[in-house]
Amino acid sequence: MAKVQLPVQKNQIIEVTFEDLTHDGNGVAKVDGYPLFIANGLPGERAKVKVTKLNKGYGFAKILEIYEKSRYRVIPECPIYEECGGCQLQHLSYEGQLIAKEKQVSDVMQRIGKIENVTIHPVLGMESPWRYRNKSQVPIGEREGGLIGGFYRQRTHDIIDMKECLIQVEENDHVLKKVKEICGKYGIKPYDEKSHKGVLRHVMARYGKISGETMIVLITKTAELPNRKKIIAELVATIPNLKSIVQNVNSKRTNVIFGNETKVLWGRETITDSIGEIQFAISARSFYQVNPEQTKVLYEKALEYAGLTGAETVIDAYCGIGTISLFLAQKAKKVYGVEIIPEAIDDARRNAQLNGVENVEFAVGEAEKIIPNWYKQGIEADVLVVDPPRKGCDQALLDTIMQMKPKKVVYVSCNPATLARDLRILEDGGYQTLEVQPVDMFPMTAHVECCSLLVRTDK
Numbered sequence: 001m002a003k004v005q006l007p008v009q010k011n012q013i014i015e016v017t018f019e020d021l022t023h024d025g026n027g028v029a030k031v032d033g034y035p036l037f038i039a040n041g042l043p044g045e046r047a048k049v050k051v052t053k054l055n056k057g058y059g060f061a062k063i064l065e066i067y068e069k070s071r072y073r074v075i076p077e078c079p080i081y082e083e084c085g086g087c088q089l090q091h092l093s094y095e096g097q098l099i100a101k102e103k104q105v106s107d108v109m110q111r112i113g114k115i116e117n118v119t120i121h122p123v124l125g126m127e128s129p130w131r132y133r134n135k136s137q138v139p140i141g142e143r144e145g146g147l148i149g150g151f152y153r154q155r156t157h158d159i160i161d162m163k164e165c166l167i168q169v170e171e172n173d174h175v176l177k178k179v180k181e182i183c184g185k186y187g188i189k190p191y192d193e194k195s196h197k198g199v200l201r202h203v204m205a206r207y208g209k210i211s212g213e214t215m216i217v218l219i220t221k222t223a224e225l226p227n228r229k230k231i232i233a234e235l236v237a238t239i240p241n242l243k244s245i246v247q248n249v250n251s252k253r254t255n256v257i258f259g260n261e262t263k264v265l266w267g268r269e270t271i272t273d274s275i276g277e278i279q280f281a282i283s284a285r286s287f288y289q290v291n292p293e294q295t296k297v298l299y300e301k302a303l304e305y306a307g308l309t310g311a312e313t314v315i316d317a318y319c320g321i322g323t324i325s326l327f328l329a330q331k332a333k334k335v336y337g338v339e340i341i342p343e344a345i346d347d348a349r350r351n352a353q354l355n356g357v358e359n360v361e362f363a364v365g366e367a368e369k370i371i372p373n374w375y376k377q378g379i380e381a382d383v384l385v386v387d388p389p390r391k392g393c394d395q396a397l398l399d400t401i402m403q404m405k406p407k408k409v410v411y412v413s414c415n416p417a418t419l420a421r422d423l424r425i426l427e428d429g430g431y432q433t434l435e436v437q438p439v440d441m442f443p444m445t446a447h448v449e450c451c452s453l454l455v456r457t458d459k
Ligand SMILES: C[S@@+](CC[C@H](N)C(=O)[O-])C[C@H]1O[C@@H](n2cnc3c(N)ncnc32)[C@H](O)[C@@H]1O
Pocket: 286, 287, 288, 289, 317, 318, 319, 320, 321, 322, 323, 324, 338, 339, 340, 341, 344, 365, 366, 367, 368, 387, 388, 389, 414
């Protein structure tokens, strides 16, 4: 095969102008149409860069000097921003982040979805885009005899020890600090990926922003946690309003964080929190949106798009602990929710009871299997809401939606690329996308959430 002639060579130093940002926040500059991905570059900037790696269709470079800075460039607030892989956009002002995210959504709608005649609204941002995350989940390692914990350095598994995280609630910083101190003091060894030895793999802290309640989850390789009683006693004595300490055991060689065995070490199985008028019980393994303030904005948009009058049957696919289901149930005749994690459905049923909601029914299983079964049994939705994980909806679910033909589909998504892909499939199956509302659930990171409204076009 003939060798492809590329317009640049490895180690070449060139001058570029940044045109765009990638979905993960890197700058994009092109040389004769050949894209170079370059960390820290912002659209409009001119820089001297060194080419570091070349592939057939794209390459990488690093910035040596920025000649012309973007008017949206700011000095990152976090002292470990350059090393830590947790945030990607702290060098871009918040105004600039919202502009970039709107463009990201609009670009994929055109490029991947080929969606026409859709209104893409400006991103709904936060008034104060810091300290919003209610959940911290970090790997644990060791340095000079002490435990360390924090995000991985980008594209590595090196842990950057984190004293505080400016997008986390301060309560979670305190939990991580105390867990490192106390577990270190009682000789708990961190898990080592290479040797597959050690005890503590990850620590998760979850904080109810409204309730003030805290849960700590210790994810361990071994079922045994040495000095368990002493560790629990010290955590209980030092963490204010701690309601639950849970251990999850993951003994596999894997990058997946949670294992299958979960046990309560102290206190309750769940903590509670509320969004708007609705209260939620949240257990260790259940998905709960990380930015409760913006979750309210997102769910209100989903409710608005659903346009319920009280007469509708609604299906909420990928329902988690029933958050959207309970929001919708306030205005629907009946809501059916489906979710794959059994503990989340236990929480969803508990949450329905907690809020005195009787017009909801939940099922455990894969949405792509349960919803086709419901359809066979005669359960048909007027409005179908989906909120899948990043990989988007399973084809079997999309096929069922196109057979069932609900009047409206409300598609909530944390990945604009898979959203655009699925919207194309639904448009080819008789739907039209009317509106996409991006909501900034994850300031300082390159992620953006969207709520979209589709309607059936046939009569
Ligand atoms: C983005 S979360 C949304 C949860 C919920 N709607 C909320 O807002 O809190 C996606 C959920 O889908 C669940 N899930 C993943 N794959 C699934 C599948 N094949 N069928 C049903 N649920 C699934 C996950 O466990 C997670 O709770």
